[in-house]
Structure formats: C-alpha cells, structure tokens
Amino acid sequence: MCSLCAGPHGPPGRVPHYERVEKVRLLVVDDDPPIADLVATVARYEGWDAVTANTGEEAVALAGEFRPDIVVLDLMLPDVDGFGVLDRLRRSGTMVPVVFLTARDGVADRVAGLTRGGDDYLIKPFAVEELMARLRTVLRRSAGPAFQRSVLRVADLTMDEDTREVRRGDRLLTLTPTEYEVLRFLMRKSPTVMTKAQILDHVWEYGFGGRSNVVELVVSRLRRKLDDTGAPLIHTVRGFGYVVRQAAE
Amino acid sequence: MCSLCAGPHGPPGRVPHYERVEKVRLLVVDDDPPIADLVATVARYEGWDAVTANTGEEAVALAGEFRPDIVVLDLMLPDVDGFGVLDRLRRSGTMVPVVFLTARDGVADRVAGLTRGGDDYLIKPFAVEELMARLRTVLRRSAGPAFQRSVLRVADLTMDEDTREVRRGDRLLTLTPTEYEVLRFLMRKSPTVMTKAQILDHVWEYGFGGRSNVVELVVSRLRRKLDDTGAPLIHTVRGFGYVVRQAAE
DNA sequence: TGGGAGCTGTCGAGAAGCTGTCGGACAACT
DNA sequence: AGTTGTCCGACAGCTTCTCGACAGCTCCCA
Numbered sequence: 001m002c003s004l005c006a007g008p009h010g011p012p013g014r015v016p017h018y019e020r021v022e023k024v025r026l027l028v029v030d031d032d033p034p035i036a037d038l039v040a041t042v043a044r045y046e047g048w049d050a051v052t053a054n055t056g057e058e059a060v061a062l063a064g065e066f067r068p069d070i071v072v073l074d075l076m077l078p079d080v081d082g083f084g085v086l087d088r089l090r091r092s093g094t095m096v097p098v099v100f101l102t103a104r105d106g107v108a109d110r111v112a113g114l115t116r117g118g119d120d121y122l123i124k125p126f127a128v129e130e131l132m133a134r135l136r137t138v139l140r141r142s143a144g145p146a147f148q149r150s151v152l153r154v155a156d157l158t159m160d161e162d163t164r165e166v167r168r169g170d171r172l173l174t175l176t177p178t179e180y181e182v183l184r185f186l187m188r189k190s191p192t193v194m195t196k197a198q199i200l201d202h203v204w205e206y207g208f209g210g211r212s213n214v215v216e217l218v219v220s221r222l223r224r225k226l227d228d229t230g231a232p233l234i235h236t237v238r239g240f241g242y243v244v245r246q247a248a249e
Numbered sequence: 250m251c252s253l254c255a256g257p258h259g260p261p262g263r264v265p266h267y268e269r270v271e272k273v274r275l276l277v278v279d280d281d282p283p284i285a286d287l288v289a290t291v292a293r294y295e296g297w298d299a300v301t302a303n304t305g306e307e308a309v310a311l312a313g314e315f316r317p318d319i320v321v322l323d324l325m326l327p328d329v330d331g332f333g334v335l336d337r338l339r340r341s342g343t344m345v346p347v348v349f350l351t352a353r354d355g356v357a358d359r360v361a362g363l364t365r366g367g368d369d370y371l372i373k374p375f376a377v378e379e380l381m382a383r384l385r386t387v388l389r390r391s392a393g394p395a396f397q398r399s400v401l402r403v404a405d406l407t408m409d410e411d412t413r414e415v416r417r418g419d420r421l422l423t424l425t426p427t428e429y430e431v432l433r434f435l436m437r438k439s440p441t442v443m444t445k446a447q448i449l450d451h452v453w454e455y456g457f458g459g460r461s462n463v464v465e466l467v468v469s470r471l472r473r474k475l476d477d478t479g480a481p482l483i484h485t486v487r488g489f490g491y492v493v494r495q496a497a498e
Numbered sequence: 499t500g501g502g503a504g505c506t507g508t509c510g511a512g513a514a515g516c517t518g519t520c521g522g523a524c525a526a527c528t
Numbered sequence: 529a530g531t532t533g534t535c536c537g538a539c540a541g542c543t544t545c546t547c548g549a550c551a552g553c554t555c556c557c558a
Contacts, residue, residue, distance in 0.1 A: 117291060501556100517541090528532100
C-alpha cells in the first residue's frame with residue numbers, strides 16, 4: 001500500500017453509523033486546488049461522491065447539476081466570494097447544508113452566525129479528520145431529529161461524539177482535545193492499522209511541521225489513560241503504526 | 250420521538266409534555282430570503298416542516314395549500330403588508346397562530362394589540378432561540394387551555410419556561426435575561442456539548458458582532474449563581490465548549 | 499426629564515491546562 | 529551484541545479559560 005497516500009488504507013467497506021443507502025454527495029469549493037483535492041480525496045475514501053470547484057461560478061453551476069447533500073465552501077474565492085455563492089445557492093432554493101472554511105485572520109468575524117442554521121465553519125488550516133467529523137455531524141443533524149447518537153465502540157471502549165464522553169467500561173476518561181482526536185481516528189479506522197504518518201496527516205492541521213514523535217507521545221498519553229485498566233486496546237505494530245482493537249491472538 | 254422536542258438528540262426522559270405525533274408545520278413569511286431561510290432551517294433542525302414565502306401573495310397562497318400550524322410573519326412586506334396578510338388569513342377562516350416580526354422602530358405599538366389572541370411578536374434582529382421558544386409557547390397554548398407546563402430539568406436544576414422560574418434544588422435563582430437564555434439553550438441541548446460559537450449564534454441576535462468572550466463571561470456569571478451550591482452542573486470542555494449535565498462519576 | 503438600578507459587553511491579568519521538544523531508557527528484531 | 533524503533537519523564541512556551549473591574553446602556557419610576 002502507498003505510504004505517501006493520505007488516505008486510510010482500510011478496504012472501503014466499513015460502513016459508518018450514519019449509514020444511508022445512497023452515497024453522500026459532497027461539493028468542495030476552494031480556489032486552492034491541492035486543498036480542494038485533499039478534502040475530496042478523503043471524502044471519497046469514506047465512500048462519498050465528491051466533486052471540486054475552484055471558483056464561485058463553477059460552484060454554482062456544479063451545485064445545480066450535481067445536487068450535493070453537503071457543501072464545503074471556502075469564503076475566500078477569487079470571483080464571487082463565499083457569501084455570494086451561498087446567496088446564490090440559497091436563492092436557487094437549495095437548503096443544502098454548508099461547512100465554511102475561513103482564514104484565521106480573515107473574515108472570522110463575519111462568519112459568526114453561521115452555525116445557526118446548522119451550518120458550521122472551520123478555520124484554516126484545519127485537520128482533515130476534524131472537517132470530516134463536522135461534515136458528519138451536520139449531515140446527521142440535517143437528516144432530522146430522528147438521527148441516532150453517534151457512538152463509536154471498540155470492545156469496552158466507547159466514545160460518544162455528541163457528549164464527547166469517552167469511557168473504558170464504566171470509567172469515564174478525561175481526554176485533551178488532541179488525545180480525543182487521535183483516539184477518534186483510531187477507533188473509526190479500527191481494526192485497521194494506521195501509520196504514524198497517516199495519523200499525523202489526518203489529525204493534525206495540514207501543513208503541520210512536526211517532524212517529531214508527537215504521535216508516539218499522544219499515544220503514550222492515551223495509553224496511560226485508557227490502558228491502565230484491563231487488556232490493552234491500543235497496539236503498536238512495530239515499524240508501521242498503531243491500531244485500536246480488542247487484543248487478538 | 251417528539252417532533253417538538255428541543256433537539257434531535259433527546260435521551261429518554263427529555264421529551265417535553267407538549268408532545269405531538271405529527272410534525273409541526275411552519276410557514277415563514279419574510280421578504281429577506283436569508284432571514285426566512287434562517288428561521289426555516291432552524292425549525293427543520295428541530296424536526297419541523299417549514300416552508301418560506303417572500304411576499305404577501307405567496308404567503309396567502311402557500312398558507313392555503315400548506316395548512317401551517319403556526320406562522321412567522323414579517324410585518325414589512327413589499328406588496329401586501331403584514332397586517333393585510335393577517336387579515337386575509339383570518340378571513341379565510343384560519344385560526345392559525347402567528348408570531349410577528351417587526352423592526353424596532355416599526356409598528357411595535359400596533360402589534361401589541363394583535364397578540365391578544367395568543368399570538369406573539371418579536372423585534373428584529375432577534376435571537377433564533379428566543380424565536381423558537383416563543384413558537385413553542387404559542388403552539389402549546391393553541392393546543393388548548395389544558396396545556397401542560399414546559400419544564401426543563403437537569404439533575405436538581407429546573408427551568409419552568411412559562412413562569413421563568415429557575416431552581417437549583419429548592420433554591421430559587423434570579424437570572425438576568427441573557428443568563429436565562431444561555432442556560433435554557435444549554436439545558437435544552439443537554440447532554441450534548443455546545444461550542445461557544447453555537448451558543449453565540451443561537452442565543453444572541455443574528456448580526457451580533459461580539460467577537461469577544463461574552464459567552465465565557467455569562468457562563469462564569471451563571472456558575473456563580475447556580476454552581477456555588479452542590480456539584481457543578483456547567484462543565485467546561487476545554488478547547489471545545491460548554492455542557493450542562495450531571496457530573497458523570 | 500432626571501436619577502437610579504440593573505444589565506451587558508470590553509479589557510486585561512492571572513490561573514489552569516495543553517502541546518511539542520528533547521533525550522535517555524528500554525524493547526524488538528537481526 | 530548491535531541496530532533500529534518505541535516509550536515516556538520533564539519542561540518550557542503557549543493557548544484557553546476565569547473572573548474582577550468598569551463604563552455605557554436601557555429601563556423604570558418619580
């Protein structure tokens with residue numbers, strides 16, 4: 001398998017909890033092609049249909065024919081700006097939910113207010129897994145009130161993505177944001193082994209320079225919190241990476 | 250699950266008394282599409298059926314075929330004005346309750362007279378949670394004189410949405426309007442963790458620019474009032490947001 | 499119309515908690 | 529026994545949170 005590939009290498013076949021019969025259709029709008037492609041690639045890996053647009057014009061046109069279920073929209077576009085695109089989407093009657101991307105220094109102020117309809121936003125540079133998590137949440141909520149809580153479970157380890165409660169058996173764990181994200185990633189991919197590079201690429205912001213042993217460190221901290229009771233669930237695959245699963249063999 | 254329920258994620262026990270089987274049908278009439286959509290979207294996230302109209306004509310026509318249970322009506326419309334629409338609705342025999350929207354400087358006085366029938370009104374710009382709260386109240390009242398009180402409860406913290414009484418155990422708390430709204434929002438969403446952006450976006454008026462630590466501040470004030478006795482109920486999820494729930498273990 | 503009371507948001511300092519770097523101990527494979 | 533990879537304690541820098549102080553504002557009442 002490709003060690004450079006950003007994507008997880010589990011066979012696409014792991015059906016997530018928010019399963020639906022049809023593929024989720026995602027439109028990614030960003031004038032920076034690498035970013036747009038990054039998002040689209042990750043989404044496809046989750047089994048979604050994804051298309052990208054690099055301008056506002058293109059976005060509006062594509063939305064019309066592709067009919068996405070959800071949109072990722074950069075607010076800094078060369079032609080029409082993000083808000084313009086949003087207007088035009090809405091005016092054409094689409095109630096499609098949107099997750100916005102914005103630069104930290106940029107329009108962050110004007111963005112306030114966007115979580116209201118159920119839309120959400122993320123500040124660049126973001127972590128891919130965080131974006132995917134938000135997309136899933138927004139999708140789940142837009143599906144109506146009957147949606148299920150999203151709870152990840154591996155053996156006696158559970159993670160409730162709404163309450164952010166993580167439990168090993170009965171014991172409630174207190175995780176820091178980074179620990180939480182790493183664990184969520186590993187649990188989602190379980191029982192597939194993830195390389196350290198993959199973990200780094202998905203959980204840390206793209207562009208993160210850390211050529212270090214951060215991943216090992218966070219895993220180490222996680223272990224202390226969740227593996228000090230009972231059989232270990234985080235396993236090292238020497239020379240390769242980590243995996244969360246019930247002790248095999 | 251209850252179509253009027255605060256949120257999609259109610260664990261058993263949080264289903265309000267004014268439960269009904271069918272989805273609430275809401276008609277939103279506002280000539281400003283973003284506002285109309287905002288309201289419609291929020292309502293849909295609560296599990297309601299919502300449609301929007303941007304003119305008086307459209308509104309009257311839609312009301313006929315959609316048969317809403319409740320109407321949100323902007324009084325400043327380009328063609329027929331809000332009062333005209335109301336007249337025509339009433340004359341066609343509908344007793345559908347209405348919540349009016351009006352500009353601050355506008356016709357507030359004349360509106361006051363209209364709220365006697367159980368209708369209500371709100372001044373623009375409003376906060377979405379406040380609007381939803383009023384809609385729920387009006388609906389409950391229109392369900393008949395024997396309507397049940399709506400009381401939110403988390404552990405020994407109770408909030409009576411009719412009397413606005415908030416109690417921690419026996420102790421009656423005196424909350425300011427903002428504190429009340431923030432607490433209501435958190436209680437409604439409990440035990441889901443809300444980000445500060447979500448709180449800001451739902452509880453403050455749309456268009457509020459406050460890029461500050463208002464939310465933190467209000468939470469801090471709330472804590473002093475309700476968490477100084479007994480176990481804390483408002484919890485900080487560092488790097489993420491706040492949640493109201495009984496301390497888990 | 500003026501005065502007072504209470505509410506709200508800004509500022510900022512201090513506290514608390516999180517994160518990544520370094521480096522040495524340790525373990526696993528050859 | 530050497531080599532490579534992993535684990536994790538300690539620490540410093542940084543981010544985030546908390547909350548006192550204060551000033552503008554609104555609302556109410558005389």
